[in-house]
Amino acid sequence: MKYGKTLVNDVKTTLKVLVLFVPLPIFWALYDQQGSGWTFQATRMDGYIGFYTILPDQMQVINPLLILIFIPLFTYLIYPAFAKCNFLKTPLQRMVCGGLLTAASFGISAGVSFALEATEPSLPTEGNCQIRIYNPLDCNAILTAEPYIKNQDIKTMGYTNLDIPNVYGEKVVDFSITGCDGKINYQTGSNLSVIEKETLFYYMLPDSFVRGQDDIERDENGLPKIRTLVNKRVEDFNLTYSDSEKDVLNLPSNDDSLFSINPGSYKVQSFPKELKFYLGGVYTVLVSLDNNNDVQNVEYYEVTQPNSVHILWLIPQYVVITAGEIMFSITGLEFSYSQAPVTMKSVLTAAFLLTTAIGNLIIVIIESAKIFEKQSEDFLLYAGLMVLDMILFGLMAMKYKYINMEQNSDNEELENKSERKESNAIDNPTFKHNDDDA
Incomplete structure (x- = not known):
């Protein structure tokens, strides 16, 4: 026999698990948008909390912090509690539930996007x-x-x-x-x-x-945008915006372009009036210079209202998707490793990680197609795809039979010993065979 019986069985077992991996990339298509779609969503939100301004990309720290909290919470509290109700006892059940939670997080995200779109200029x-x-x-x-x-x-x-x-x-x-x-x-x-x-x-x-x-649209990074208009053109004369510590922006007095600036309070030159710029706002600053080119008056106007929906409204969707990640991703790795034969554990683990790359490719395809104009509609599309995907995955999981790899290993070891004994047996040439046995 060209291939051993053990190898053939290992390949068959591996293929049965690989079939279950087919629906998994959709999960990663949703999960990996925390660093893209959800961060862009945060750029249109108000991060001001009184003493500090939360910037959009800082929201991504919520996910790893929640993972550290949720892993022991699920292991010692949630899973045992549901197990008493005969629910979430198997890895595939947990993965289906985790996928549905991920879909729910995008439903929440779509709701936030609807609120944001109502505030667009x-x-x-x-x-x-x-x-x-x-x-x-x-x-x-x-x-x-x-x-x-x-x-x-x-x-x-x-x-x-x-x-x-x-x-x-x-x-x-x-x-x-x-x-x-x-x-x-x-x-x-x-x-x-x-x-x-x-x-x-x-x-x-x-x-x-x-x-x-x-340009009244908000900055793509969520920062305030300012335009400065001066009452006269003065060659080789710059205006300086400074905060309480240092000069922040230095621009020619005849430059009426838009500039992005960090949120906060600023002064123009030494003029005492404070100008407050908030995330997402677009402002026009009018500056009046006297005959000596000293600032004699400053006024500023809000062209586009700053972000009004607070960034902390993103926390619920981060909580839900992190719970989904615990139940789907971590359980999926555990399932792949536990159901893989010893010789195929690295293959199944690599295949599970490959689904991440395929999920990112799905994002590229959907975003390139530009099926919808609004982000809220995109999020609803992803949520719907995830629900359908988990229905398919659940049906496939119902037909899967779990394998006890420890018992299989013991059986394979006994078979291997038996094969070795047979191969080591010596035929006695002096032994006379019965003609009927020949």
């Missing part, structure tokens, strides 16, 4: 344009741009927010500014653009009416 839709006009000058201005803007009052160091309907394509219209005579060298112009589905900002300077593309 409103972008202009088809046929609409959104314009913000800032006045960093020391005069009250009145702006008219027929037919879209009529006698719009803009206070000194103030701004106005306009949602303009019935805009199709791009229109460039004439405008006029009154109330700032002697402060600006233009009272009329023909460069005010209104663009469909765009968010624009304008600000007044003594010699020009400046337009820019506004």
Whole structure:
């Protein structure tokens, strides 16, 4: 025989377990999103707790901490308690339950995403344009741009927010500014653009009416974003944002770009007013310089509200998915090792770990397909896939017969001894065989 009986039996046993591994990658497709989907979710949440601001990526520390707590809790309390009810006694039962808990965690996560989506800034839709006009000058201005803007009052160091309907394509219209005579060298112009589905900002300077593309969406990392508009252009002059300890941001006074900054309280130059920036907020800072280029006034405005749903609302989904991990991942490794023949233990353990890689590939495929636009819908999709996957896994588990490897090893050892005795037997040539036995 080319292969020994023991090896053939080991391969058969291993294949029976490997079949059960087919549904497992879906679990990892959900579990590994703690570092991607859930972290992105945290970037849109408020981490302020009074004396400290929790940053989005810091939430990932919850999972390992809970694992340290849950392992003894499940081993000495939860499993024995359920065993008395004849439930969760076998590894496969625990794995099915762990998978369903993982699906539940994504259901919770979808609920949080629904709450977050309700706080997203409103972008202009088809046929609409959104314009913000800032006045960093020391005069009250009145702006008219027929037919879209009529006698719009803009206070000194103030701004106005306009949602303009019935805009199709791009229109460039004439405008006029009154109330700032002697402060600006233009009272009329023909460069005010209104663009469909765009968010624009304008600000007044003594010699020009400046337009820019506004961005009211929150920072992808969840940090505050600030734009600084100064009442005059000064070459080779920088403005400095500083917190209580050091200078944090140094930028040219004529740079009206958006910058990301850590949340906290800041001052511009030595001006005493504190500017408070919160996670997820988008802010415009107006700075007025005097003739000596010293800061004489600072105002700031909230363009996009900061994150309002607190980051601690993520804790329930972390608790549930960690419980699912204990019941699914740790139990799965234990099951793989206990049901593997001695010669195949490393093979089954490696195959179990391979399901992680396949799960990550599933994430790439689903995210690349962009089946849904909203994250909440993606999370519901993952939860639904996990429920279906666990139904399939449960049906497969019902047909599986557990193997006592210790007993098998004893039987195999007896068989091997018997085979060795037969192979070591010596045929006596002088022994006469009966013709009937020949």
